[in-house]
Amino acid sequence: MGAVANGNGERDGRKEEEEEEEIGFEELGVDPRLIRALSKKSITKPTPIQREAIPLILEGKDVVARAKTGSGKTFAYLLPMLQKLFSESGSRKTAPRTFILVPTRELCQQVYNEASSLLEFCRVQLKVVQLTASMPVADMRTALAGPPDIVVSTPACISTCMSKGVLQTSNIKDSLSLLVLDEADLLLSYGYENDLKTLIPHVPRRCQCLLMSATSSSDVEKLKKLVLHNPVILTLSEAGHSDDIIPKTVQQFWISCSAHDKLLYILALLKLELIQKKVLIFLNSIDMGYRLKLFLEQFGINSGVLNAELPQNSRLHILEEFNAGLFDYLIATDDGQTKKEQTSKENHIQSRYSKKKLRQKLDAEFGVVRGIDFKNVFTVVNLDMPQSSAGYVHRIGRTGRAYNTGASVSLVSPEEEEIFEEIKLMFGDDEKQDSSKSIEPFPLLTKNAVESLRYRAEDVAKGVTKVAIREARAQDLRNEILNSEKLKSHFEVNPRDLGNKENFGGRYSCHLEFNFICFCMIFWEQFNSQCIILASATADLLKHDKLLSKKAPSSHLREVPEYLLDPTTKEASKILKLSRAAMKIDTKKRRPGFKKGFGRSRDPLKTFSAEEKSHKGEKRRKDNDEVIKHKKKKAKQGM
Numbered sequence: 001m002g003a004v005a006n007g008n009g010e011r012d013g014r015k016e017e018e019e020e021e022e023i024g025f026e027e028l029g030v031d032p033r034l035i036r037a038l039s040k041k042s043i044t045k046p047t048p049i050q051r052e053a054i055p056l057i058l059e060g061k062d063v064v065a066r067a068k069t070g071s072g073k074t075f076a077y078l079l080p081m082l083q084k085l086f087s088e089s090g091s092r093k094t095a096p097r098t099f100i101l102v103p104t105r106e107l108c109q110q111v112y113n114e115a116s117s118l119l120e121f122c123r124v125q126l127k128v129v130q131l132t133a134s135m136p137v138a139d140m141r142t143a144l145a146g147p148p149d150i151v152v153s154t155p156a157c158i159s160t161c162m163s164k165g166v167l168q169t170s171n172i173k174d175s176l177s178l179l180v181l182d183e184a185d186l187l188l189s190y191g192y193e194n195d196l197k198t199l200i201p202h203v204p205r206r207c208q209c210l211l212m213s214a215t216s217s218s219d220v221e222k223l224k225k226l227v228l229h230n231p232v233i234l235t236l237s238e239a240g241h242s243d244d245i246i247p248k249t250v251q252q253f254w255i256s257c258s259a260h261d262k263l264l265y266i267l268a269l270l271k272l273e274l275i276q277k278k279v280l281i282f283l284n285s286i287d288m289g290y291r292l293k294l295f296l297e298q299f300g301i302n303s304g305v306l307n308a309e310l311p312q313n314s315r316l317h318i319l320e321e322f323n324a325g326l327f328d329y330l331i332a333t334d335d336g337q338t339k340k341e342q343t344s345k346e347n348h349i350q351s352r353y354s355k356k357k358l359r360q361k362l363d364a365e366f367g368v369v370r371g372i373d374f375k376n377v378f379t380v381v382n383l384d385m386p387q388s389s390a391g392y393v394h395r396i397g398r399t400g401r402a403y404n405t406g407a408s409v410s411l412v413s414p415e416e417e418e419i420f421e422e423i424k425l426m427f428g429d430d431e432k433q434d435s436s437k438s439i440e441p442f443p444l445l446t447k448n449a450v451e452s453l454r455y456r457a458e459d460v461a462k463g464v465t466k467v468a469i470r471e472a473r474a475q476d477l478r479n480e481i482l483n484s485e486k487l488k489s490h491f492e493v494n495p496r497d498l499g500n501k502e503n504f505g506g507r508y509s510c511h512l513e514f515n516f517i518c519f520c521m522i523f524w525e526q527f528n529s530q531c532i533i534l535a536s537a538t539a540d541l542l543k544h545d546k547l548l549s550k551k552a553p554s555s556h557l558r559e560v561p562e563y564l565l566d567p568t569t570k571e572a573s574k575i576l577k578l579s580r581a582a583m584k585i586d587t588k589k590r591r592p593g594f595k596k597g598f599g600r601s602r603d604p605l606k607t608f609s610a611e612e613k614s615h616k617g618e619k620r621r622k623d624n625d626e627v628i629k630h631k632k633k634k635a636k637q638g639m
């Protein structure tokens with residue numbers, strides 16, 4: 001175990017990491033039910049932060065855990081927390097035993113999912129709920145009835161529950177035994193300080209408190225003083241040294257180009273296939289996000305857009321679809337800039353938007369970068385440089401997670417040189433530094449390759465006007481709001497359409513006499529086709545990478561003609577394709593029930609209208625009658 005370095009328990013686990021490689025979850029004292037649950041998630045070996053933190057938390061210590069992005073901090077606190085609750089389950093409580101406070105709704109959902117899935121595997125009677133500020137108070141009251149054992153929420157929401165009397169402060173004092181502040185350094189910068197100050201006076205002294213973060217900051221110091229009592233400061237790395245907060249498995253590159261040429265360069269990187277999919281592209285403004293989406297669409301590159309304007313359930317669904325591999329490119333607007341955009345909007349167009357409306361527009365709790373566990377992102381592209389070096393760390397931390405490899409490419413314009421220098425300084429960027437820990441010039445993109453696409457890129461970029469961007473942004477917002485409402489009301493009226501194929505199939509798997517088998521095959525065929533239509537309709541309705549351009553992409557832009565490619569670029573692209581094949585990256589996933597020929601343009605929900613069904617049903621019945629007649633004739637001959 002890492003040695004305690006000084007009075008307040010500074011630990012530097014780095015020195016002993018090597019000897020601890022063989023320590024498993026069992027040696028850490030983790031409950032066998034949790035070990036079994038982890039093995040079902042193919043997790044068998046603790047990460048360094050888990051090796052260090054779990055025993056300390058089980059001992060009841062206050063812990064500040066600082067470790068690089070993607071290093072497993074969530075399980076580092078979830079596992080011991082659940083284990084402690086196992087031993088307390090059943091005892092009387094008047095309020096939740098554990099609060100897990102995170103800065104964003106997306107993280108709420110993510111941590112809630114992780115906790116729920118562990119509990120499901122362990123089959124223990126513990127209840128976890130998530131609360132977000134957009135929930136009506138009545139729903140919060142319902143969620144807290146019982147009360148649940150674990151609440152995952154944002155500080156703002158907890159203080160709302162307290163001010164509305166949904167959470168009694170006396171009960172918190174009575175029952176709260178563990179308080180976790182995840183992404184701790186972000187909690188204050190998200191303006192939760194007052195919310196935390198509302199809660200903290202009611203946190204009983206005996207309550208164990210944990211702070212988790214990948215980057216250190218004065219905010220973490222502030223929080224430590226606010227909530228912790230003589231904590232063990234667990235630092236697996238001194239935050240600020242590149243080899244610790246950026247996983248060693250991530251290669252970082254940069255390209256110098258003018259702001260004007262950024263679309264050209266990202267097109268070259270994607271179209272010439274010089275970076276590994278899936279790709280997460282960061283920009284600093286929502287408009288730029290839609291500009292990029294419209295621009296890439298013209299070259300046959302579909303992408304999803306993620307930003308603070310979209311409704312919460314759309315954002316969560318976009319993350320789920322991207323993580324499921326249903327599309328390869330996600331354009332994300334960093335929340336930092338969004339806030340700036342919000343402030344600038346507030347200042348300049350006060351008359352048109354009320355502060356409240358604008359705040360609703362840009363969901364303050366939205367965060368696309370911090371802590372979100374993107375799955376299989378192989379390349380992070382900074383099309384705009386982040387506003388801070390911490391922002392850079394968290395953006396790059398979306399790749400190379402859980403021992404995976406990854407890469408980042410930052411397009412640096414002259415105006416961004418200053419922030420780029422600051423970032424390089426953070427990595428102590430000098431000759432001595434070996435390449436795995438600094439930011440190298442991107443080696444695969446030649447000037448020729450870029451220039452070969454310039455004409456096309458500039459021609460298309462001209463067509464992506466401010467009006468087109470504004471319309472696409474409004475259209476996307478309308479689509480997302482409409483679709484999530486439509487889907488919700490449709491399934492409320494037609495719950496059967498949510499029928500579960502697996503259960504249905506199970507009821508008809510027994511042996512049946514010949515004719516009934518025919519009937520089942522026909523019925524199954526009918527049901528199947530409806531399911532396929534429903535699934536593709538739902539999938540189509542919820543596709544987040546659908547086209548937004550009013551102008552249909554011209555086919556000649558989809559492919560890059562051979563004559564435009566110089567040998568170096570061809571060679572580089574071929575090598576990447578081979579490595580992708582070796583890593584089995586390109587296994588394209590289909591949306592559930594995807595059926596060829598299901599046109600994008602139709603309104604998927606119209607598929608369920610009566611006339612559509614009867615027409616389809618009539619034709620299918622005729623075809624099936626033929627099938628039955630033929631089968632019966634065969635059967636008679638056979639008997």
Ligand SMILES: Nc1ncnc2c1ncn2[C@@H]1O[C@H](COP(=O)(O)OP(=O)(O)OP(=O)(O)O)[C@@H](O)[C@H]1O
Nearest residue numbers: 045046047069070071072073074075214371373402
């Ligand atoms: N012991 C482990 N072995 C392998 N994978 C793990 C292990 N623990 C967690 N993971 C996986 O690693 C990924 C990153 O975990 P997690 O999100 O907790 O990292 P993090 O340190 O919180 O990252 P961030 O700083 O971005 O919040 C998740 O997909 C998680 O399932």
